[in-house]
Amino acid sequence: MPVFNDRQLAALNRAVISGRILPVLVLITAAIAVAGALFVELVSPNSFDSLGDALWWGAQTVTTIGYGDVVPATNGGRIVALFVMFVGAAAVSVVTAVITAVFISYQQRRMGPDAERHDELVSVLERIERRLEALESR
Amino acid sequence: MPVFNDRQLAALNRAVISGRILPVLVLITAAIAVAGALFVELVSPNSFDSLGDALWWGAQTVTTIGYGDVVPATNGGRIVALFVMFVGAAAVSVVTAVITAVFISYQQRRMGPDAERHDELVSVLERIERRLEALESR
Amino acid sequence: MPVFNDRQLAALNRAVISGRILPVLVLITAAIAVAGALFVELVSPNSFDSLGDALWWGAQTVTTIGYGDVVPATNGGRIVALFVMFVGAAAVSVVTAVITAVFISYQQRRMGPDAERHDELVSVLERIERRLEALESR
Amino acid sequence: MPVFNDRQLAALNRAVISGRILPVLVLITAAIAVAGALFVELVSPNSFDSLGDALWWGAQTVTTIGYGDVVPATNGGRIVALFVMFVGAAAVSVVTAVITAVFISYQQRRMGPDAERHDELVSVLERIERRLEALESR
Numbered sequence: 001m002p003v004f005n006d007r008q009l010a011a012l013n014r015a016v017i018s019g020r021i022l023p024v025l026v027l028i029t030a031a032i033a034v035a036g037a038l039f040v041e042l043v044s045p046n047s048f049d050s051l052g053d054a055l056w057w058g059a060q061t062v063t064t065i066g067y068g069d070v071v072p073a074t075n076g077g078r079i080v081a082l083f084v085m086f087v088g089a090a091a092v093s094v095v096t097a098v099i100t101a102v103f104i105s106y107q108q109r110r111m112g113p114d115a116e117r118h119d120e121l122v123s124v125l126e127r128i129e130r131r132l133e134a135l136e137s138r
Numbered sequence: 139m140p141v142f143n144d145r146q147l148a149a150l151n152r153a154v155i156s157g158r159i160l161p162v163l164v165l166i167t168a169a170i171a172v173a174g175a176l177f178v179e180l181v182s183p184n185s186f187d188s189l190g191d192a193l194w195w196g197a198q199t200v201t202t203i204g205y206g207d208v209v210p211a212t213n214g215g216r217i218v219a220l221f222v223m224f225v226g227a228a229a230v231s232v233v234t235a236v237i238t239a240v241f242i243s244y245q246q247r248r249m250g251p252d253a254e255r256h257d258e259l260v261s262v263l264e265r266i267e268r269r270l271e272a273l274e275s276r
Numbered sequence: 277m278p279v280f281n282d283r284q285l286a287a288l289n290r291a292v293i294s295g296r297i298l299p300v301l302v303l304i305t306a307a308i309a310v311a312g313a314l315f316v317e318l319v320s321p322n323s324f325d326s327l328g329d330a331l332w333w334g335a336q337t338v339t340t341i342g343y344g345d346v347v348p349a350t351n352g353g354r355i356v357a358l359f360v361m362f363v364g365a366a367a368v369s370v371v372t373a374v375i376t377a378v379f380i381s382y383q384q385r386r387m388g389p390d391a392e393r394h395d396e397l398v399s400v401l402e403r404i405e406r407r408l409e410a411l412e413s414r
Numbered sequence: 415m416p417v418f419n420d421r422q423l424a425a426l427n428r429a430v431i432s433g434r435i436l437p438v439l440v441l442i443t444a445a446i447a448v449a450g451a452l453f454v455e456l457v458s459p460n461s462f463d464s465l466g467d468a469l470w471w472g473a474q475t476v477t478t479i480g481y482g483d484v485v486p487a488t489n490g491g492r493i494v495a496l497f498v499m500f501v502g503a504a505a506v507s508v509v510t511a512v513i514t515a516v517f518i519s520y521q522q523r524r525m526g527p528d529a530e531r532h533d534e535l536v537s538v539l540e541r542i543e544r545r546l547e548a549l550e551s552r
Contacts (some may be wrong), residue, residue, distance in 0.1 A: 009244070013241070013244055015243055016245075018240050019217075021144055024412075025447075025548055027483045032544045033531060035195060040140060046168070051470040052492065056492050059492075059496055059499060060480060060499065061203060061498065062305075063253055063478065063499045064201065064202055064203050064206045064478055064503065065200065065203075065478050065479075065480035065500065065502065065503070066203035066206075066342070066482070067205070067480045067482030067485050068204070068205030068207050068258040068343070068476040069343070069479070069482050069485045070345060070478075071205050071207045075190045076193050078190065078197075080419060082197055085197060085198065085201045085203055086201065088201065088203065089201040089202065089230060089233075090205070090233075092230070092234075092503060092506070092507065093230065093233045093234040093237055094505040095503075095507045096238070096372070096506075096510050097236050097238040097240075097241055097506055097510055098267075099238035099508055099511035100238045100241075100242070100376065100510070100511040100514045100515065101238065101241040101242055102511075103246065103379075103430050103431070103511055103512065103514075104242055104426055104515055104518055105242070105245050105513035105515070106423070106432055106520070107427060107515065107519050107522075108246070108522070111256045116161070120541070121259060121535060121536070122259070122262065123165070124536065124539045124540075125262045125263065125266065125539065127267065127447070127543065128266060128539065128542060128543055128546060129262070129266055129269070131543070131546040131547070132269040132270065132273070132546065133269070136274060136424075137547070138504070141359070147382070151382055151383060153381070154367070154379050154383075155383055162369040165315075166536065171402030180350070181320035199341060201338065202340055202341050203341075203344045203480075204336060204341035204343045204479075204480070205343070205482070206342070206344040206345050206482060207479070209343050209345045213328045216328065216332050220335055223336065223341055223392075224337060224339065225338045226339065227339040227340070227341070227368060227371075228371075229370075230368070231368065231371045231375055232375055234372050234376070234510070235372055235376040235379055236379070237377065238376045238379075238380070239380055239383065241378040242380055242518075243380070243383050246383075247382070256371065259397060260397070260400065263397070263400045263401065263404065264400075266404055267403065267404055269409075270404060270407040270408065270411070271407070273411060285520070289520055290440075290522060292521075293517070293521055317478075324457075329420050333419070337479060340477065340478055340479050342474065342479035342480045342481045342482075343481070344480070344482040344483050347481050347483045351466045354464075354470050354473075358473055360475065361473060361474065361477045361479055364477065364479065365478065365479070365506060365509075368510075369505070369506065369509045369510040369513055370513055372510050372514070373510055373513035373514040373516075373517055375516070376514045376517075376518070377514065377517035377518055377521065379522050380518055381518070384522070387423065387518030397478040397535060397537065398535070401535070401538045401539065401542065402538075404542060405538070405541065405542055406546040408542060408546065408549070409545070411549060
């Protein structure tokens, strides 16, 4: 049932928290917008007056802006459109989540306190060790 | 006043950070869109020309795209619509939050440093213990 | 320059991570939508045909759905509208951020490992203390 | 390939987690909306009836509300519009991510447990040190 193995998940995670996945997400979303617009045009040829209108509809859909000046007019076209609309809403969510993960994981990695506290503990322990050494050598 | 007890909250939390809750959220949102569209049609029968128009309105509402080519036309229909609109905005928020939680909790669980630091402390402490043991056995 | 003092920030933080702030945010946003709609009607009386239209515009604006079947028609009305539009976009962002904070802070508070690791360190240290006690009492 | 060096990243991170970057983001987004609207008007002069219409389109685009009462009408205008639409969707994502980072990093910095646990460890270690000191002075 798991789609990815551990190594793939770790690689995916690195691509997320570094933000390197963002251009990939934007490209995939744009490709789905273009493909969806062409597919609506194919299924419902009277929906849009031109290829420009079809692509314009795709762009306003995946960005969830939805001017609505051009829309699919038949049930067939609308069923294809549903998929593009879902991808648009999902893409906005995923992109927001990736940017948040970039900010927070950066912050977590550089949050000094943990490292400082650890160093404090280690230095106290080293003092204790030196004391024990002194005791032993008596 | 708390809606869930501790065990239910923990189960909900696991469903969130694993992302397993996502298909559930999508299905609930889709169900509300369909039910809301049918209910607007019931309350305000002249709002939409067909069942297809009603469902098309539901889909563009819960995704917050809002083309506006078909909209409820009466106050009654609009009051029902308000609920679907609110659910749409909330669904986008919750889905974004879940995806963010998946990314960040994955990252937190695999952030090596904490485990490494802990092991370092434990190994220093073990050295100290061995020293004390040696002192005792003198 | 800081708007809140430390105690107020801590209280605000508790309201955020518990999610208790959500109904407050929804109510404030709804109040701004209603007030904004009435204000657009006041500034630009021909924008909407009825009070229902004005409130319908407010609702579709703060949820960022924007059907566009009713919109302010004058520059004055649009300037008032800008504020409601900004509040709508901001409200969606803040609500998403609050829900994310609820999920992640819950996860952080229950992430067992830290507590377990701490208990392990404390138990090792207690063993060391008992050893020292034994050495002392010799 | 990295766009920022470490010091710049740290400064950017502080501006993010303090929320101080928010007014900057809002201003940049507003500036792009205005510039984009003027540029659409330049490329496609028949798109909008007035400067007010152009700016109104820019505002409803960057907030992703998209009423659609005024839209660019030519392919040239739409290509310019694509950029403003992308910036709008991205701005909503980045603003949401920044607010989330403000909430979560505040929570992480004040999460008492870690500091308390650390203090507990240090106090146990100090007791051990005093014991060793006593042993030494015998």
